[in-house]
Amino acid sequence: DAKTTQPNSMESNEEEPVHLPCNHSTISGTDYIHWYRQLPSQGPEYVIHGLTSNVNNRMASLAIAEDRKSSTLILHRATLRDAAVYYCILRDDDMRFGAGTRLTVKP
Amino acid sequence: DSGVTQTPKHLITATGQRVTLRCSPRSGDLSVYWYQQSLDQGLQFLIQYYNGEERAKGNILERFSAQQFPDLHSELNLSSLELGDSALYFCASSVGAFREEQYFGPGTRLTVT
Numbered sequence: 001d002a003k004t005t006q007p008n009s010m011e012s013n014e015e016e017p018v019h020l021p022c023n024h025s026t027i028s029g030t031d032y033i034h035w036y037r038q039l040p041s042q043g044p045e046y047v048i049h050g051l052t053s054n055v056n057n058r059m060a061s062l063a064i065a066e067d068r069k070s071s072t073l074i075l076h077r078a079t080l081r082d083a084a085v086y087y088c089i090l091r092d093d094d095m096r097f098g099a100g101t102r103l104t105v106k107p
Numbered sequence: 108d109s110g111v112t113q114t115p116k117h118l119i120t121a122t123g124q125r126v127t128l129r130c131s132p133r134s135g136d137l138s139v140y141w142y143q144q145s146l147d148q149g150l151q152f153l154i155q156y157y158n159g160e161e162r163a164k165g166n167i168l169e170r171f172s173a174q175q176f177p178d179l180h181s182e183l184n185l186s187s188l189e190l191g192d193s194a195l196y197f198c199a200s201s202v203g204a205f206r207e208e209q210y211f212g213p214g215t216r217l218t219v220t
Contacts, residue, residue: 034208036169036209042213042214043197043212044150044199044211045109046210064122065128074198092206094155095140096152
């Protein structure tokens with residue numbers, strides 16, 4: 001199984017950008033890189049996904065390394081509502097969640 | 108609101124019993140996924156159905172079974188319940204069967220006493 005490695009936790013200040021890293025050195029050519037987040041007491045929420053090119057949406061940006069062995073989720077201006085566990089997942093047939101990164105946003 | 112609904116929100120039952128959890132996917136989504144989230148195991152993929160057919164299987168126990176009906180709603184049946192089955196059970200849906208983003212419901216919290 002392809003696996004991802006993320007820091008256990010990160011801290012950010014409100015209204016500052018946040019860069020959440022993910023390593024996936026064993027990624028295969030057909031694996032999409034997905035990011036989800038889970039706020040306290042809620043189900044996971046889709047954030048963004050990509051294959052090779054950088055992607056932007058209203059929630060975040062996804063920067064994918066040229067060799068695809070790592071990626072970074074970018075929150076451009078963190079808010080208190082962005083405090084959550086962020087999961088980086090390689091999606092082929094099924095979706096396997098790791099431990100994720102717990103993001104704390106300080107006011 | 109993701110558009111995925113799950114019932115019931117909470118369920119308390121005794122060991123050895125059987126329960127059924129229900130999920131309605133977003134309108135137009137053909138795939139339904141079931142996940143279990145416990146404190147010590149994190150989020151575990153259980154099973155996927157696509158347009159009524161089982162498509163992928165994860166860490167689903169033999170005591171657990173699922174099905175997807177013609178109207179695309181899905182049910183997860185848990186039998187011979189044990190204390191360790193206490194967890195949050197999430198359902199998710201996606202448009203197709205491969206690699207699309209998934210939209211999660213609010214979950215059912217199961218407590219086995």
